[in-house]
Structures are given as C-alpha cells and as structure tokens.
Amino acid sequence: MKKFDKERVLLAVAGPVIALVAAILLTSVVLIASGKSPIEPYTLMLQQAAYSDVQVLIINQASMYYLAALAVAIGFRMNLFNIGVDGQYRLAAMVTAVVGANIALPSFLQIPLLLIVGMLTGAFWAGVAGVLKVTRGVSEVVATIMLNAIATSLIGYLTLSNVWGVQVGNNMTTGVMRKSGWFPGINLGSDVGEIYGLVFLAIAMGVLYWVVLNRTRFGFDLRATGESETAAAASGVDAKKMVLTAMLISGAVAGLSGLPLLLGDSHTYSLSFPTGLGFTGITIALLGRNNPVGIAFAALLIAFLDKASPALDYATPVAYEKEIATIMQGLIVFAVVISYEAVRQWGLRRQQKRVGAELAAAAAQNNSEKKEVAAR
C-alpha cells in the first residue's frame, strides 16, 4: 500500500522537475544562440534572491500570484477554464478601492467589508460567464476572455474623473482609501521593506482550498465532475449547479488576489496597478498541478523570476536582457504541459503493469500453496 503512495509522490514531483530542467536547458539554448553566456544569468538572478529586500518583494508578489492561481485551480479541478481571473481581480480591486475610499468604518468592520466587496465583485464578474455557460451553453473560455476585455473598458470608464476617478498628476486613481481599511504588514525596516499582512490570507486560502476539496462532500463532487462529467452526473451531481458554483468561488478567490497590494501598499487603484496576474496565475496553477503546496512553490518561483530579473539589465560587465525571465516563463508553460501528460500516462501504464504483476504473483503463490495441500 505504501509503495503506491510513494510512487504517487514520485510521479507528482517528476512532472515539475522535468519541466523545469527542460525549461532551463531550452533557455540556455536561446542564450547560446544569441551569443551570451548560458550560465551567468542564472547565477546573477540567484545572487539577487539572497538580498532581503528582494526576498520581501518576492513574497509579496507570490501572495498575489498564489491567490490568482488558486482561483484558476478551482476551475481546473472541474475542467472549467476560468481565463477571466485577470478581469475579475482588476475589477474587484478597483471596486474595492472605490468602496474603501468612500466608506469609513472602524478597522474590524472596514477590512472584512473590503474583502467581501472584492470577493463579491470577482464572483459577480465570473458569474456572468457561469450563467452564460449554464443557460446558453457559451464556452466559459470565450466568455471569460471577452469579459476581460470588457473589464478593461469598464475600469477605464469608471475611473474617469467625472465618475469615480480622482486625477493625481497624470495618473488616474480612485482616491486614497480610508486608513481604517489599510491592512498592517510586517515591517522589516526601511531598507528591507514590508511584508503584506494579507500574505497570511493567501496561506489561509491555500489551507481552505485543500480542506474543501479533499475533505468535504462538495469538494468530492467538484473533483468527480472534473475527472468524469458523465460519472459525476450519474452519481447525482447537478452539473449546471456545479458549474455555476465553481465559477462563483473561482471568481471570489480571483477577487481577493489584487487585495494584498491594494490594502497593504498602494491604497488606491490607479493606472499603475499591476495587470496580468490572472494569466500568470494560469501558468502557476499548471506548474503547481492544482495542488496548494505545489502552487505555493510555483508562485514563489515565478515571483522570483519576476523580481530577480530586472537586475540582469544592470549587470556588469555584460548586461543581459531581463526578458530572459519572460522567455523562461513561456518555456516553463510548454514544458509543464508536455511533461505532465507524459508522466501521467507513463504512471498509469506503470501502475497497470504492476497491479497485474502483483496479482499474478499472488495467484502463483496461491497455486503453489494449493499444490502443497494436494500433495499431503
């Protein structure tokens, strides 16, 4: 019994390791092809990771990636591709910022209120795609991609100064949020920076994700739907309800993913609020195999590539393009998809073979025992 457990762990780790090694090798090929050192950029980036201020940046960034990737993973677990995390978190962050700037409650009410507003906004935006899929059969991929574009326009409109926007210099913002809504972080000194308080929310969400999926009836239904829609339906899962629920939860988590930055640092939604978290989240969910621990490692890795690569531009004596990190991220996605499928099939075949082997061995033993009995 333990053997199969160990094997599962091995298989789970083999996929990402193969993918990462392949991605690094391919990146090195790109470097060699452009006449650069295939090793030095990595050492430069690793050196960066040793600085505490970069570490803080990585952790902060990873917390947002983690939430976005969890949102994607919830969909993935039931074969639902929520490509719209990007639009969902941006819209949610903007609406939260507006609410935070215009409502003043004591902290212990204000912060939960803001979190709830973020989740509801994200859930609402994802829910549009969910309702379309359930009632009209519209593919959630198409719907969420379009909703991303619509979110961009909607945010543009809502942040106009005659709607909810406030112009600061030549940046459009939503005004500074009330202080009661600022989430305190862990200050590590002025030269190192501050870890967002909501990093802990990300961790808590990871635990919650695991518990709900693996220990509750709802989670079982969700996973069953992802593994075989037909078998799940026959087992009594209401497919439509499940699609809508999963979409709403995914959107709600997506709605949280911009908040560590918003409540912890920027305190306003502006043109310079980061975009693309949702798409990076897809990479991370894939790399982390929809597993909360795996996603955490993947989020840290991608955050590391993000935050350590700018230094490449300033490296001496030879500067490297920081886009190397982008190339690497792209290659990771490719390598991950290919290596996971290969490892999965290999694992299945291997297990089938081993089950056959163990059964045959057991049968042979039975046979010989019987013979002995007969001989007596």
Place this chain on the structure above:
Amino acid sequence: MANHDIHLSVRKGTVHALVGENGAGKSTLMKILYGMQKPDEGTIAVDGEQVSFGSPADAIARGIGMVHQHFMLADNLTVLENVVLGSEKLYGIGAGARRKIKEISDRYGLGVRPDALVENLGVADRQRVEILKVLYRGARILILDEPTAVLVPQEVDALFHNLRELKSEGLSVIFISHKLGEVLSVADDITVIRRGTTVGTAVPAETTSRQLAEMMVGSELPTPETAESTVTDRPVLTVDKLRLEAEGGRAVLDDISFTIHAGEVLGIAGVEGNGQTELIEAIIGLKPADSGTITLLGEDVTAWATRRRREAGVGYIPEDRHRHGLLLEAPLWENRILGHVTERPNAKGFWLDIKGAQNDTRRIVEDYDVRTPGIDVTAASLSGGNQQKLIVGREMSHSPKFLIAAHPTRGVDVGAQAAIWDHIRDARREGLAVLLISADLDELIGLSDTLRVIYNGRLVADADPAAITPEALGSAMTGAASGHLEDTETTTDDDAGPEDEAR
C-alpha cells in the same frame, strides 16, 4: 507478471478462440500481439518469421489488425472517413478509397455503405466498419475482442458468417470471448488462458462448454440452485406512460408503463439503441421525463434530482462503467464514495469520512473478490471484471430498494458472473426490486421473473422467462413479433439459462 509461458499458435485460414477468466491475461496478451506492450521474454513469429513490435503501427505493417471491444469510431464522420482516417496514404481519401472499401465489403459480404454517417449505424454495422477498417489496412490476422458482447443472436450469426468468409479467403482470426457456446460453434481451435498462462487447448468437436468452463476456472463449476419465485405484491417502482423526447420532438421513449414489485426482477430485452439507455437515464433522473410519472415506494419521484433518488434507495450498475460508474484515475476508495457521497460510511454530515470509506472499500474488495493489490490503486489499473465487481459491491452495500442493473456481467468472467448473479438473487430474496437490462439473452431469461421487449422506444412484447427461447426473444427484439410471446417451437433445448450454460 501478467503473462508467462504463453504458447499460442494460430493456423492460417482458421478461427482461433481465446478464452479465459477476466484478469487471466487475455488483454495483456492481445496488447503484446498488437504491439501496444513489449514482452519481457519470448518470441512472436508471423508466417514463420520472428518479429518484434514497438507499436501498433508495426503490427499493422505485419498484417495484424485489432477490432476493439469498445468501438473506436468518430460518430460524426461517415464510414468512408472513418476507414480512411489515419491511413490516408494507402488509397487516398476519395474515389480510390471508396472503390477499395466497396471491393473489401463485397468480397467478404460485409455490406458496408461508405457514405453512411456512423452515428446512424447500429452496433452490428459499426462492428463491420471496424472489421473493414482493419482489412483496409491490409490485415491478414484479425484480433476480435469480445465481438459478440453487444450483438443479438441473429447478428451473432451474421458475424460468424462474415468470419467464415474471412477464413475461406485465407485470413486468420483470433476470437476472444466469454460465451463458450459461441466459441464452440465458430472456432477451429481453442486456447484457454488461466492466471496469465495457457493451460490447454481444445478442439471444439470434442469439447463441451462445461469442460471448457472448468478449464478456465481450474476447478469444477458450482451448480447454481434453481431460482424459486420471490415476487411479492408490494410495488417498488411504477413507471406510468413515460415519454421522453429527443430534440425536435421525436419520441425516444413512448408510453412506457410497468411495475416492479419487491423481490421481482424485470428483464428488458432489446437491441441496443432502442431506448434502453434513455429508460435508465429517465429512471435515475439524468433526463427529465417529458410526460408520465415515476413512482418509487409510493412517492412520486418524477421531479426528483438524481442524488435524491439515489439517496432514496436506487442502486445503479451502469451499462458503460467507464463513463458512468467510475473515476478511472481516482483510487478505489474514492470510487467507493462515488454515487454515495452523502451516505454513511462515506460522509459524516458535511464532511467526508475517509477512514470509513477506506475501511468499507477493504470490506468490498474482500467480500466481492475484487482482485487488487490494495485500495489505493487507480480504478483504471483493474481489469474490467474486477471494476465491475467493485461497482456491484458498492451498489449492494447501500441496501438499495431498487436496483438498475444494466449489463451487470458484461465483460465479466464465469466465476465473477455467477457471483454477481448470486448477489442479485440474494438481494432479491430480501425484497430488492431489479430492472435488468442485458444483451445477454440467457442472462435475461435465467435471472428475470418477468420479461419485456423494448423496440423503437416502446415496450412491444412481454414473455414468461420460463417458457421462452433466446431465438423467440431475438425475433421480437427486431420488431418481428409483438404482444405476449409464446414459444411456438416444440424443442426442449431451452434449458440453457445461466443455471446451466457457463459463459
């Protein structure tokens, strides 16, 4: 080791049958012969020449073709497109291919129409398309995996006719089956496999199906008791004027009415595709009825969702276990939860009870003789028969009031088949009502208390299982007879129920 010391020699121009229990290693052997798996030891020779296959493509190049148990056809393409798919280089995709298909079809009497859409074809026609596909690729040796499992007797005869055509043209056929009666009637040679090794060969003329069955299980067969009627007058499931429409308003089920009492097995006979699937889906709640009512234990459940019906005591052995009964890549204990996630021992309130489910899975594995090294292996790694035993064990574990058993022993070996029948009979004695749908007419006749025939979405005929032959039932299934069926033949060879004939 799934296979060891296998000796098999197939003569040119013969039908060679391969029989054995599920999990005996037939599939592994076929995979090796078809290049899907590599042998660790031993050799394969084709026409006296030693060969080694790295992939099915190598096997095809050597003239070995396989017709799988589960058809591998694209429904929305035509026959021609399906045949050509993947072998475009052979005869092109246009007139040349069509000519070749016609030629093969005529030569072996397959009667395949190149331009028909596969989704409009019946099971027997699809099978002929599969055979043609293999011949088109130049196969001289055909492997047929359980080809008769899905056919009615008349279609089986037609298939055997085709096989005889093939062998008269010098082709060889390897024929895998559980139905020993068929094996004896069509095969020239028989090889029996048990526990991964060949245990013997037989010549049909000198063997009875009972001897074969005993060779397969390696011991004398238990003689099942004659079933006495346990039918009560307590209705468990009543279906009244049920109607189900396909898109566009065409009725796929119409005017279906029947009652199943506690302790009664109602058997539905019919050629596949005549509404059985829809009937099951309507009763389990996957497709809402367009009109009519379904009453379970006195309560109108027509509007109930699937889960509520299952919680109320509906057990379900699905016809396609891979699609409807299992999560193939999940461990056995998670499969034990499937369908009963809200019930003990799988859940305590909102939470899953993983310990409970795992312990109960161990019990099922033990009680139902599921051959597996443990409960953490994936369902996909079990053989079909063992998967089925797990499903039967799971459904029986929740003491259902009403059981939908669709092809409960399809793809299951003799030993397990008898065990599954016994489980159904035992539960029936305790008042279980069963809706039995099966393509195996002997099973239907042997197990049912009442028989109905479904044709074109209607229940067209009924019969007394004590006084009907598979042949008479077969003709009603093709729509040739209706009303109450009486066996007009005066032959007495109709004692071939599951009690007697082992498959």
